[in-house]
Amino acid sequence: MAAKYLTIAREIKKRIISQRYPASSPLPDQFALAAEFQTSRMTIQQAMRQLIVEGLIYTRQGQGTFVRKNFLQLSQWDLPGSDYFGATKNLGAPGHGQQPGGAFRTAFPDGKRAKLAAD
Secondary structure: OOOHHHHHHHHHHHHHHOOOOOOOOEOOOHHHHHHHHOOOHHHHHHHHHHHHHOOOEEEEOOOEEEEOOOHHHHOOOOOOOOOOOOHHHHOOOOOOOOOHHHEEEEEOOOOOEEEEEOO
16 A cells, blocks of 8 residues: 555645646645645645645745646656655665675776776
8 A cells, every 4th residue: 555645645746737726826725735635735745745846836935835837748757756856865776786795896087997996
């Protein structure tokens, strides 16, 4: 079963795609969403961060959270279900440059190489 914030993020994403929340319009405030989904405001904040990472929404301090104008293009991306993804996650994947023993090699402009050991 998915984490509650991911379930909420998916539901809000469906509403954005169906244009229940139209482009450039503000989303309901976090307190209203928390009441609707019967959860804490912290869980709503996690869901909002997920949607920000996916590029569907953005925030303006003191004004609220808004749907991006280009959300339809961004909503077609199949991004991982966590707001903690990216290069660091991919380092452990096969073929993504992980060196045995955690060593990294750095090439300098003069063509020389230096070996740095990861602690």
